[in-house]
Amino acid sequence: MELTNKQITVIFKALCDENRVQIFRLLQGGEKCACKLLEALQCTQPTLSHHMKILCDSGLVVGRKEGKWMYYSISAEGTLTAVDVLRELSKVSGSGECCCK
């Protein structure tokens, strides 16, 4: 896959904000319409729209338009990628022949 450092930050930026984590948890209950999320979220509609854009850009969430409604859900592919990236980053391959003595 080989993501750049920049691309990695875009993924994890999605989970850097409390509101977005809360949205994520709401989506664990399955696909939700934007209006349902808005009810739960104590913020204005443009603010929700902004957060949904960041979540979708990260690939962790996908949106689907149906008529005038937007439905959002957790992306199985996106979250798998994120877990992979995190596990890859966690791999330590060296012994750490340090250093300044």
Place this chain on the structure above:
Amino acid sequence: MELTNKQITVIFKALCDENRVQIFRLLQGGEKCACKLLEALQCTQPTLSHHMKILCDSGLVVGRKEGKWMYYSISAEGTLTAVDVLRELSKVSGSGECCCK
């Protein structure tokens, strides 16, 4: 485990910055002294110190003091927790009985 939304943001904030991802990748080679990281990082020493604090606060990295040197390494426990949190967040348990029709 049961982390709050706030605690989750602290974990992923660690990987929201390109420099910190780069530091993480350097630590994949094993424990490194701060001075080694500084050489690789094109930033000032206070900036590196600031990033290391955020990385340690996230639990993904641990620091060890030895004399006047600080050694940093990837935390196996912290990264496992992070992967767990991410996998837990990715679990969809509902069908999404939506919604506004």
Place this chain on the structure above:
DNA sequence: ATATAATATAGAAAATCGTCGATATGAAGG
């Protein structure tokens, strides 16, 4: 066509974050 309803975009204010230079802390060596 016009009105209504859901969502997105633009632009600005406020808060947060990343960065720096200056300085403080703490450990080792003369």
Place this chain on the structure above:
DNA sequence: CCTTCATATCGACGATTTTCTATATTATAT
């Protein structure tokens, strides 16, 4: 004790992010 070296903290500044109000877009219904 005094100096030197590695790292941490402080205070400031610019950049980015979050949030809002106002407005635009797009789809449905009358």
